[in-house]
Amino acid sequence: MEIAIREGAPEDIPVILGMLDSCVVWLTAQGRTGQWGVEPPSQNPRTVESVTRYMAEGTTYLAEADGVPAATLTLTDAPGAYLAHLPSPGEPERYIHWLASDRRFKGHGIGAALLTHAAEATRAAGVALLRVDCYAGDDRGLVAYYEANGFTPTHPFTVNETWPGQLLERRL
DSSP states (O other), X not given: OOEEEEEOOGGGHHXXXXXXXHHHXXXXXXXXXXXXXXXXXXXXXHHHHHHHHHHHHSEEEEXXXXXXXXXXXXXXXXXXGGGTTSOOOSSOOEEEEEEEEOGGGTTXXXXXXXXXXXXXXXXXXXXXXXXXXEXXXXXXXXXXXXXXXXXXXXXEEEETXXXXXXXXXXXX
């Protein structure tokens, strides 16, 4: 399988939302509804607005497997407003938002390829800190995924007193 990474554009938003929907179907089938619930993200106006806003604020990348969009992430200069209460890193950073993959491509290393690409783009911009946050509930599997890709947990947090999250960073 050939993996190619390209910059995304506004016309890719339906594809990105489809990837997020795929993730929710997969998580729900495993009984793991704490991260994103059970409703398709593409039907949630707040999710659509968030994906669109982060794309406008940063750079979205899509990984294609043999020409088929398979995974995405967006790289910006700051975390989401829901993390405003956490300490600032005190240095320039790049921040990963909305990493998701079409679950048909699970296990092919496409998410890891995107994370590597994000690290390379961050380093090329002269920035030495790459950060991401994620759902830290259930078995903390998503935290472990980021750790396996070179990230170190720094600050746990909670959104709306119910959603456990973890901030992670990677020094480049």
